[in-house]
């Protein structure tokens with residue numbers, strides 16, 4: 001039985017194989033490949049479809065060629081059919097074959113549906129590709145149009161720019177031509193004016209020469225006559241004086257003789273009478289003790305009063321009386337005395353604008369006057385004062401201007417130096433507070449001038465700053481934190497960059513004092529020439545009290561404004577102080593001459609000498625600076 005069943009299975013397989021070989025021909029016309037019911041049919045259909053284009057060839061390749069037809073297969077099939085027909089499993093075999101066929105048909109339907117789906121997807125993709133291409137085309141077109149527009153716009157702009165450039169060049173040329181023409185005109189005008197001036201000066205010089213010569217001749221005649229007269233008068237006076245002195249001498253000798261005879265009598269009585277001698281010695285001792293006690297007591301009391309009412313020790317100069325009610329003249333360096341000295345000295349140069357004896361650039365002078373007026377009005381309206389910072393090279397008039405502002409605005413003035421604070425050590429804080437407390441006593445309001453401010457108001461983070469200095473700076477910051485109605489703080493420094501930012505924050509007006517220009521130097525030379533050399537009469541009368549010998553008068557000869565202007569030109573880079581010193585140098589040279597004459601040659605020699613000295617000093621300073629750096 002088992003053997004029969006096995007042979008039936010073999011027959012069925014053979015029949016199926018024959019049928020499947022035949023089925024190729026049945027489905028060969030179908031557009032897609034036919035998958036026989038075999039193990040290869042289990043492959044996923046989409047994998048096959050991916051190579052759909054190559055399939056027809058492979059299909060052709062797999063198709064059995066007609067020449068290779070094997071009739072034995074048919075025979076085997078017929079034999080198998082016969083075997084099947086004779087087998088007891090015929091029905092099952094046919095059923096199986098029918099089901100196989102049905103399965104194959106279903107597979108074909110599925111494949112067909114799949115390929116239809118594939119076709120429609122391909123269509124959609126093609127449509128999408130077309131739409132994408134269309135879109136790209138439109139975009140490209142739009143870009144091309146925009147580019148064309150941009151290019152056109154660029155061209156138009158370039159053309160406009162070129163037009164503008166041409167126009168500008170044209171205008172520049174026009175302006176240049178106009179300027180050249182006006183410069184030419186100006187030069188011609190200058191040349192004419194210069195010529196006129198030269199002629200005018202020449203005439204003036206000649207006129208002055210003639211006048212001087214006339215005056216000199218006249219003066220010589222007058223001087224000779226006066227000298228003769230003076231000689232006669234002096235002889236007479238000397239005789240009278242000698243006679244008077246003889247009389248006086250005799251009178252004094254008689255008085256001295258009488259006094260000594262009285263003293264001699266008194267001493268004789270005292271030495272002979274013991275009681276009187278004791279009384280006298282006791283009285284003298286008591287008197288000496290009384291004088292000593294009174295003097296020491298007065299010293300202690302004075303020190304106490306000084307501490308309570310006196311001027312703080314940090315103040316070097318002030319217009320406030322040292323003690324309430326005491327005389328201003330009693331101060332050693334009193335500013336009021338300075339004002340009066342200045343008033344005397346400034347007689348020859350009376351400034352119309354009010355800033356007497358200070359020569360500044362006109363714009364700076366206007367600013368200072370404005371500040372002085374503003375300070376004065378601030379005081380009148382009881383408004384808070386504005387603090388100031390003066391900076392610039394040494395000797396450019398910062399201190400002088402501070403004094404002038406105080407004087408013009410009717411404030412009291414006090415000056416201290418930053419360098420005095422450091423040596424005080426821990427006492428500095430107390431002294432700073434003392435100054436501000438003392439300043440409150442001024443009824444007018446006080447201008448507190450701190451010279452060399454950078455010495456103690458420098459940056460707090462600085463490594464060289466001691467703790468005491470830092471505390472002093474903090475004390476000052478504390479006292480100036482609010483706007484004050486009592487004190488105007490004026491700081492002066494040559495190094496404004498070194499100041500602490502909190503200090504500069506308290507400053508309302510910052511003013512630079514530059515080195516004087518040529519015009520200012522000329523004015524300074526004139527000022528100090530008048531002060532030190534022309535104002536001889538008053539100086540002579542003053543000195544005649546001090547020296548028994550009558551000093552010789554200074555004579556200025558041939559010192560024209562041209563010579564002074566040339567000196568002003570040469571002294572480029574000089575500060576006000578240096579010019580003042582130059583003039584004292586000239587004064588000394590004049591006093592060194594036997595005839596005390598200042599002429600143009602001596603003046604020029606000393607100016608040249610001082611200019612060389614100035615340049616040498618600058619050179620040395622620069623070398624020193626370089627050496628420091630290296």
Ligand SMILES: Nc1ncnc2c1ncn2[C@@H]1O[C@H](COP(=O)(O)OP(=O)(O)OP(=O)(O)O)[C@@H](O)[C@H]1O
Pocket residue numbers: 357358359360393394395396397398399400401451452492493494513524575576577578580
């Ligand atoms: N502008 C000026 N006009 C007239 N004299 C001046 C001027 N500047 C300086 N001087 C002369 O120089 C001297 C010093 O001036 P002052 O003390 O005001 O200078 P400073 O700028 O305060 O100097 P420093 O910075 O060294 O303290 C004055 O006494 C004066 O003789």
